[in-house]
Amino acid sequence: MDIATATITDLADAIAHKRVSAREVTGACLDRAAKCEPALHAFLELFEREAMDQAGAIDERVARHEHPGPLAGVPIALKDNICLSWGRTTCGSRMLERYRSPYTATAAQRLIDAGAVVIGKTNMDEFAMGSSCENSAFGPTRNPWDLSRVPGGSSGGSAAAVAAGVVPGALGSDTGGSIRQPAGFCGVVGLKPTYGRVSRYGLVAYASSLDQIGPLTRSVRDAALLTQVMAGADAHDATSSQRAMPDLLAGLEEGVNRLNIGVPRIARSDSNHAAVNEAMARAAVALSDEGAVVREVDLPHAGHGIAAYYLVATAEASSNLARFDGVRYGRRAELGPGDGLDELYRRSRAEGLGPEVQRRIMLGTHALSSGYYDAYYNTALKVRRLIRRDFDAAFESCDALLLPASPGPAFRLGEKTSDPLALYLEDVYTVGVNLAGLPAVTLRAGAASLDGRELPVGVQLVGPAWREERLLRIARMLERALPPVAVAPV
């Protein structure tokens, strides 16, 4: 069994049936990490000892014929904004460089309880603000398909780790595309569940009404499996839904009859990279071949998505990040004689928070300030409602929408760092989904040949709220119809 290409489903089965031990699998992943890390920098921390201990405990349970759980011994990685009660939880920020969480996020705990082994924490744009992983205070992660390119962001470390065959699955978080865009850049499957499906308790908040934890995996089935384990109500998160999660795996292979797929008109932008349009066409043809009716639909307000998103997200972020003040934890600036509390705040935040984070805090603070609230924040909320309505209308005639995961394949490091606005436009196909709270999944549908390297190109399928079960069936249909996903040649 090649652990670098194996799926979670296969690994858990092999471990539970003693064809391979959890310690062997975890050891292989840690070896692979050691080999890839110097080039990739996908991880901010690796838990060699803890992971081997966890794997050993799984092997003991298997030896005692206890049920080790559906994820028995499966190595996973967590984006570093997901709290874990060991190691550090830095959010890619100097502010939390040495921060240790005393508790574990609900979503992570559910995976661990199901037998998953956490081998490390992955790199990310600071506080999940960015689309390239270049905003990490600890240096960027590189795309395993081309080390001169970014893996996308903000869950770039998780996407790179899965694509490079270090782990079969990882958790990311998606506020405006932070799972789906890097999944596209790295050629893996990335699912953002419906808002409220997975508990946010222990996910360090960027924008509370948009954030959602989701999996990055090598197959649709694995994404379904991780989501199945994580999903469900949590008494620690008042926004987590009480709805029961239907069985995502049972009917996954059955496909959907009389499938209607909508392709929003905005997806056909001239500014898309040609390879993106090719991938879209390939996906559309593949679904048609499976019997789907593919037609164009209109999302009239989609063009305002970026503007609405960057107001709602920054407004919430300005408030969510106010707690990083140097008083109770995190970076505290050295003060001189006579310096007071205001100086402590100013200096700790100036030293601890990077430029993009500071920019978004200032944008959000301005959007919420008296005199501007109606013009900015309130207007953004109105646009948000209109965008949600657009999707509702589209879903009256469609089972899912097909969209690019991003306007182009992975760009080069430094290519967009000088122009924040250009980087914000990376999110044009993803933010609407967050504003509407919908589930969406990215998978590889094509490739772009750039500088003599082959780069994956992703498309996303968007479904109605709470219909992950159906969305993943459709995604599985598409996955079957497309060539299998390879491990990146690091």
Place this chain on the structure above:
Amino acid sequence: MIRSVELIVGMEVHVELATRSKMFSRAPSPAHPEVYARHGVPGHPGLEPNTLIDPVVLALPGALPVMNLAAVELSMMVGLALGCTIAPFSKWDRKSYFYADLPKNYQISQYDLPLCFDGSVMLPPIGPDGRIDFEALARGADLSTGPRGPQSGTGRGGRAVGIIRAHLEEDAGKLLHEPPGGGPGDGLSYADYNRAGTPLLEIVTQPDFRSADECVVFSQMLRNICRFLGASEGVMQRGHMRFEPNINCVLTLDDGRTVRTPVVEVKNLNSFKSLRAAIEFELREQPRRWEQDRVEFAPGTKTTRGWDDVKLETFVQREKEEAHDYRYFPDPDLPPVVVRDEWRRRVAERVPELPLDRARRYIADFALSPKEAAAITDERDDCLFYEAVIDAAVLRGVERSRAGRVAANFVLHNGQKRANERTRALGATGEPVLVSALGITPAQVAGIIALRESGKLSAAGADELFGLLCSAEPVAQGFAYQTPGRGGSEAPNADPEQVATRRGLIIVVDEAALDAWCDAAIAAEPASVAAFREGNVAALGRIVGAAMKLAAGKADAKAVRERLERKLSKG
């Protein structure tokens, strides 16, 4: 040149709710009655700093608030008791400002849609001593109606005041600027987040108050209402209530012109005494200030002042109303609060009869004096104890109005006497021991009442029996009487009649013995006998006393008196 001064005050009152856990987290709340027993340090009066905390209270990364339903229901009960409408839809907003006692650097509050709004509550008539005039209250009309608003105000209560809103929020922590436990200042500040996140109900009234007395009586009444609802313990020393009066004056000048002085908000008053003093100080100062600076009421002239409890004066905290931008916006972590009729009705059913209504009923139905009614309704637990005694006595065949009358005597005399003794024994630091915490149960008191009513127990015997049925140690307060105390001279829940019989307290109706005690008393008190025969009726008391002493509690004073009268008039 100022001919007269009229005071105008609107009140903001913060009440810490007595829920077990905090407003948005599972950490224990410092305002819960059992917090000291469960989380305190034995032998120390307070709580160790930073012990009532969890990731939510400390605003650790990734922690999320979850609404405490009990706090919302208690707030609804207070709102209903204040005649408020309960909002069918209210929500949580973030109020942003940076301060080291505020872990998230925003406070979760309710900005434009409070849980309770638009209420009205009857302010009772106030006597010349500045307290509720229970006699006038007993004479007065139904408390739920009455003239509303300041125009009818004389500053002596007896009318309705408006409640603008009552909304829920979370309290902040505390900053100490000297080392914990005293010692010389080290220039550092210490943060204690025990209080952070405590549910806080903020009640805002219309500017309907016309005297410091009215503000104080309103605040005391509010405290008592909260205590009867179980919404708050209302222990002022623990900061369960804080008052912020908004004060200004209407000055009538010699030429008949009137001017209004700028509003002064006095922050964080935590006793009735300082509330009264701060208002009276501003009433004196504001005309003087106006004479100096001629600044009149206008938008932007409001100032915020603090209260110096030593100098007994207010001092400026914030000059002018600074354009403080709190950047309120709806908290995306918390769903809105939707109150459907059915829920509201269920909560309304839990609102008990309020203390002033009870006082009026006791005066009318049980012929209690206004003073007695006031005393009994002053402590919720004792008042509920009292009512439980009445119910139990009625079950034993005592007529209800009689039971109400007699039960009051037992609570206020036999009970209160012992409660006071125990309070004194605890010394200055102890909290007052309540009658309801003596360890005697309402059923036992009712048993004593029944014995007494049937003439089987003398007054002295009843008092002795009461004492025997109390436990040696006060039982934990708070509905304590529901579980009988231990360690007394009698077993918990002992039957009063059996104890009285065993202890020889049951009155002997032995005619011969009665005759013997009376004859002996007559023989022992020749001077009193002579005086009585000469018409000095009071002298009989001494002879009765002598006979009772001989009977050692086994005789009924009334029977002895009648027997003696008969014997002496015959002779």
